[in-house]
Amino acid sequence: MQPRGAGALWTRQDITTERKLLMSSGSPRRSLRRLIVAVVVGVMVGGGLMAVTPAGAEVSQSLATSWKKIWKKELRPLADKRYYTKKKSDSTFATKAESAAAAAAAQSAANSATDSKLGSYYKKTESDARYAPTPTVIRGSWSMMDNAPAIGTYLSTDLNWGYTFTGPLTVHFVPAAGPVPAGCSGSVAAPGADAGNLCVFAFGTSGVSAIDIRNVSNLAGTTAPFGANLFATSTVAGNVYAYGSWAARGTGLAAGAPRVTPSQGSGSTVPGQ
Numbered sequence: 226m227q228p229r230g231a232g233a234l235w236t237r238q239d240i241t242t243e244r245k246l247l248m249s250s251g252s253p254r255r256s257l258r259r260l261i262v263a264v265v266v267g268v269m270v271g272g273g274l275m276a277v278t279p280a281g282a283e284v285s286q287s288l289a290t291s292w293k294k295i296w297k298k299e300l301r302p303l304a305d306k307r308y309y310t311k312k313k314s315d316s317t318f319a320t321k322a323e324s325a326a327a328a329a330a331a332q333s334a335a336n337s338a339t340d341s342k343l344g345s346y347y348k349k350t351e352s353d354a355r356y357a358p359t360p361t362v363i364r365g366s367w368s369m370m371d372n373a374p375a376i377g378t379y380l381s382t383d384l385n386w387g388y389t390f391t392g393p394l395t396v397h398f399v400p401a402a403g404p405v406p407a408g409c410s411g412s413v414a415a416p417g418a419d420a421g422n423l424c425v426f427a428f429g430t431s432g433v434s435a436i437d438i439r440n441v442s443n444l445a446g447t448t449a450p451f452g453a454n455l456f457a458t459s460t461v462a463g464n465v466y467a468y469g470s471w472a473a474r475g476t477g478l479a480a481g482a483p484r485v486t487p488s489q490g491s492g493s494t495v496p497g498q
Contacts, residue, residue: 361474363387364416367425368468373432373459380433380459380467384423385452390475394423394448396438401427401469409472416472423448423473425455432465433457450479 309317319327347355369380397406401413409424410417418424425438437456440449447453459465 362418363473364470366468366470367455368466369433369455369457370464370466370468371459373462373465375462376459378459378462378465380457380465381454383452383454384425384448384471384473386473386475388475389451389479390473391477391479392450392475393440394453394473394475395421396446396448396453397422397424398436398438399424399426401429411472413470416470418472418474420474421476423453423471425469425471427467427469429469430467432459432461432463433467434460436467448473450475 363386365384367382367384369382371378371380373380395408397409399405399409399413405411405424408419408422409426410419411426413426413428416424416426423438425436427436430436434457437445438448439445439454439456440447441452441454442449443454457467
């Protein structure tokens with residue numbers, strides 16, 4: 226860098242010449258720093274001169290004008306380009322809040338489009354609120370009674386699951402005094418059954434023979450996929466009765482089988498949970 230005489234001002238041409246020399250002599254960053262130092266020194270010297278010369282005001286105006294030109298044409302092109310101004314950033318990028326709002330609006334629009342395409346279907350929440358789940362164990366109550374005119378009078382009632390299982394069930398009769406056999410669980414107040422079993426619990430009997438469990442074709446010791454019948458005979462003449470509860474659990478429901486409405490006859494059934 227060439228020294229300036231005392232009180233000498235740096236002109237735009239001087240700075241341009243110095244910039245070329247500095248840029249050709251070494252690192253661009255070091256050259257830029259040296260150029261800025263030269264400009265600052267020139268301004269300080271020029272400022273001191275303007276403070277003691279009669280034409281200080283005119284020189285000051287000229288120097289201010291020259292500095293703007295120097296910044297615009299000489300220094301600004303060398304400024305770091307890695308950064309945006311706030312104004313440019315705000316006009317180029319969205320804020321986090323704006324991005325989140327746009328994403329939420331896009332998701333809402335996608336959901337609405339999906340809902341319109343699936344208008345004939347229920348959502349899971351709608352289906353769960355509308356329909357009860359299929360019970361794993363079907364429970365109900367049963368009873369049979371008569372004023373038997375003679376010994377050997379027949380009594381009967383029916384059991385309907387309300388569902389059609391994939392096949393018949395293995396039958397068990399549990400007397401009021403027990404015991405509870407394998408395949409059954411619980412009690413007359415809370416009957417239970419393992420998969421593939423029907424368990425008929427007795428609460429009370431009087432004047433009747435052993436309870437016989439048959440399917441709808443009158444085959445003893447089995448059931449139909451959708452229900453069964455109970456039979457007994459009176460052991461005395463006069464008032465006789467038997468009643469209790471039952472539990473049935475299939476190994477699965479038959480595909481496409483219609484739901485069977487429980488009978489409203491002498492035997493009543495109440496599907497359980």
